[in-house]
Amino acid sequence: MGRGKIEIKRIENTSSRQVTFSKRRNGLLKKANELAVLCDAQVGVIIFSSTGKMFEFCSPLSNLQCLIDKYQKHVSVQGEGFGARQQLMYEMKRMEAENDKLEVLIRQYLGKDLTSFCLNDMIQLEQQLESSIDKVRKRKEEVLSQQLTNLRRKENILEDQNNYLYRMMPDNHAMVAIDQKPGPSAMMDLFGGVYQQDGVNEFPAYRLQPMQPNLQQVGFMSHDLQL
Known part of the structure; x- marks a missing residue:
């Protein structure tokens, strides 16, 4: 016949409790060693008895202190990541609430949602x-x-x-000169005529030629004189 199922609870008898602790401890350390050897895993086990005595096991080619430091580092990194995620979630919720509040204010400024x-x-x-x-x-x-x-x-x-x-x-120099020297003297100066400067009349090299008489009229007048 098979052994009956043992109820998992605290053993009240001190001697029975000590014997069970010794057997289960050895079985746990044996299983930890098998896990480390078969699966090439880093295993560390720390056990404190009810009397305060410590028992430990570490996988081969490893150190229990190194495993503890690695564990603390891993936990701290996960804790930082969890804290950052929590902070990010909180900030997102705060921004969503602020956005909802601003949308309500905009609708109110536009004359909407004024029933309340x-x-x-x-x-x-x-x-x-x-x-x-x-x-x-x-x-x-x-x-x-x-x-x-x-x-x-x-x-x-x-x-x-x-x-x-x-x-x-x-083309505007001449007009500027006319504007600066108004009057006939300026016009004469512009077109080479007579102009007066410092009280002296200056004449350009131009002479007026009389018009030639009509030869027919001259001949007619001489014929009358002969008569």
Whole structure:
């Protein structure tokens, strides 16, 4: 007949408990050794009895202290990753709540979802909108004033360039001279006539030639004289 199933609970008898501990401990250490050898695994076992006595086992070609350090490092890395994930999840939830709040405010500013508003909320919202409108108008006036100043500056620059190009045109030198010397003397100076400078009349090298008489008329007059 097979052995009956033992109930897993604390053994009240001290001697029986000590015997069971010794047997199970040896069996556990044996299984740990088999696992390390068969599967090429790093196994470490630490056991403390009820009296405080320590029993340990470490897989061959390994050190129990090295296994403990490796375990602590692995746990700390996992803990940091878990903490980072928790922080990221918290930040995402906070941003989602903030986004929902902003969407509600936008709908309220657009005049939507106002059924839950009381009179004080309506007055406060109206004041906020009026303040926002004043700020927008002030900014618009500043932008318009700046654009007007820039346009006036461009206008002055274009006017200066236009005047410079007009003075540089060769066909306008004569007109400029006429504008500087108004009167008949300037016209005579322009076309080579007589002009007066420092009280002295200067004549250019031009002479007036009388028109030739009509030869027929001259002949007719001589014939009358002979008669």
